[in-house]
Amino acid sequence: MTTRTQFHRFQQGERTLPFDDAEYETRLVNLRETMAAKGVDACVLTSMHNIGYYSGFLYCAFGRPYALVVTKQEVVTISAGIDAAQPWRRGFGDNIIYTDWERDNYWRAILSVTGTSKVVGYEMDHLTILQSEKLSAFLAPAALLDVSLDTMQQRMHKSTAELDLIRQGAAVADVGGYAIRDAIKPGIREIDVAMAGRDAMEIEIARRFPNAEYRDTWVWFQSGINTDGAHNPVTSRQLEHGDILSLNTFPMISGYYTALERTLFVGEVDDESRRIWEANVGAHEYGMSLLKPSVSCAEVTHKINDFFAERDLLQYRTFGYGHSFGVLSHYYGREAGLELREDIDTVLEPGMVISMEPMLTIPEGQAGAGGYREHDILIIDENGAENITGYPYGPDHNVIG
Template sequence: MDRPEFYRFHQGDRILPFAASEYDARLAGLRKIMADAGVDAAVFTSMHNIAYYSGFLYCSFGRPYGLVVTATDSVTISAGIDAAQPWRRCHGDNITYTDWKRNNYWRAIRSVTGTGKVIGYEGDHISLAQKALLDEFLSPSETRDIAAATMVQRMHKSAAELEMIRAGAATADVGGFAIRDAISVGAREIDVAMAGRDAMELEIAKRFPEAEYRDTWVWFQSGINTDGAHNPVTARQLQVGDILSLNTFPMISGYYTALERTMFVREVDEASLKIWEANVAAHELGISLLKPGAKCSDITAQINDFFAERQLLQYRTFGYGHSFGVLSHYYGREAGLELREDIDTVLEPGMVISMEPMLTIPEGQPGAGGYREHDIMIITEDGNEDITKYPYGPEFNVVG
């Protein structure tokens, strides 16, 4: 039996999150990056860049995936176990590699790049083992890290991306209202979380009937479980007076959005209310600062000063916001657009960024728990557009 190292298996209709013209525009931007860096071929290995430039979001399960872009070609590289699904969900060509012989993945890539070329790669993603195989199979004349340049490209959203992100934010709101309705004394975190997740899954299916559905989730935390922003859901039962963290995360074709709110079950004590109101005030201050020309580190400093004046800065646990687009909790991050002391990026129209101050008061102190509000802002020509519509603050979020 003839066992090929790789082959093309294309069947079915192609369905993508965006029009072909959107991917052509992204690839044109990438090819300018490549030309400026003197790169002949770019070899992408990360989920976020492969999805950004081709539309295909892979499921690795221990196998490598790729996207090769040259001056003329754009080719996804996928494993045989996925058959033609990668081709149906990608822009450009697709090559399937086989398991018959080790490293057929790199032989498939070499069939596009050739050897002896200047190869661009993602230094923040490719492993040492895979980089060694790149050098062995492609014999590049030189390799150049283009990860940072592609991140900068992804930070500036197209009109089509903004439409997708707005749909995601609206879906997150749907999940938030479903969670609010599900909160009651004695309910478990997992029960409330499932209500929010199910509502978002149905909303995504209604808005995007031809999409693939995966990865939408909820972190709903109560009591001591609110101390960390990414604490998993448990079976803890809600009690009167509990502080709650509502966190909904719809995933649409690789695009992540989020809604996060502080809540209380039925009643909130005076100490907790004071901290909650301070965090809400910091949230509103932060939103007012998100405008073109503002520097991420300067925004951070102003919110730091606000908390320091109230003797609360020591309870801040992370930065005040981050970019949105092709990312999730297990891939992708536009680290150049975060509200932190060490990020000097200047905001520009078309960027998308959250405002999400959080304070964690330790157990045993008055007002113990984690307080967090989260809205998504599109930077406009003269300010920002807040696309999160679920209300924040005590008036709406003492429930159950």
């Protein structure tokens, strides 16, 4: 009779990671220092961003749980049987596969690494109530300590290898932007323009990273009323002469997100729209000039608020003025401690990466109606910030046709 195991190991093929082993070893050293300072025996990380950051493996959940278990000596990804050896090939450290012959084999696999009665670090902002209850039932921890803030703060400071990857991502975003610009014309659908940008970026990513896995690169291309929200999905609306447009390219490289966002117009821009657009460009340029070491996110935000208030436009602001970059996606986590908002007091430091992206939305029925947004990516350095976005912004470049 065939014996059905609760979990097992299956390793085949060559291992290929986004970074070299030394990069992951350094990240784990830093995590273990945090664990030692907090008295944590084992971290059970469950979020896509933290598993990706510390191991390189990006899971595809499809309703199944995944984990990375880090102890003083071990680092083990916990993955579902449906993925076979792929998590091992694409992850740093050991890998254990849990089977679905029996409910909760996932937790039995984790238990095989952690043991019981340990101080367990977990992500309070990710673990569900159901899985929290199962953690307690199976691991019987001596204590539970949240490490989500500690790991986020570590991810906010980029290594040289990460900065190199982010620079390449920004260049790929520019490639998508130019492909979109070339596709714009009256009568074409949003979806057709978006596909042109996405295809160009995926081809460019495959050229630059021939050994990577390709997933999740996308475009939001919006026109007319659809520009009112930054995250509005693509539709089949046809572009019309005089339309306001919003170009948004998002290449994904091994879990690392970059972006390019620009306001454009089809054929011509009316006087009031130009006035608002130029004001938003002014805020964008002013905001970028503020990004430098020792300045807090809140300080930058208040100064841009003042800029808009002086022009009677602050009431049209839609969200904060920028955010961190690294291992993040529209599907999973972000570094919420590095966002340009009034309630974020984080002080900018060299090695951080942040966007500047002011947006104004003028309601339908008013002159200049639509959403205006520019977006550049900047790396904070010792002297200020390096802008790694190349695609031009403003009316002189982006009135198309």
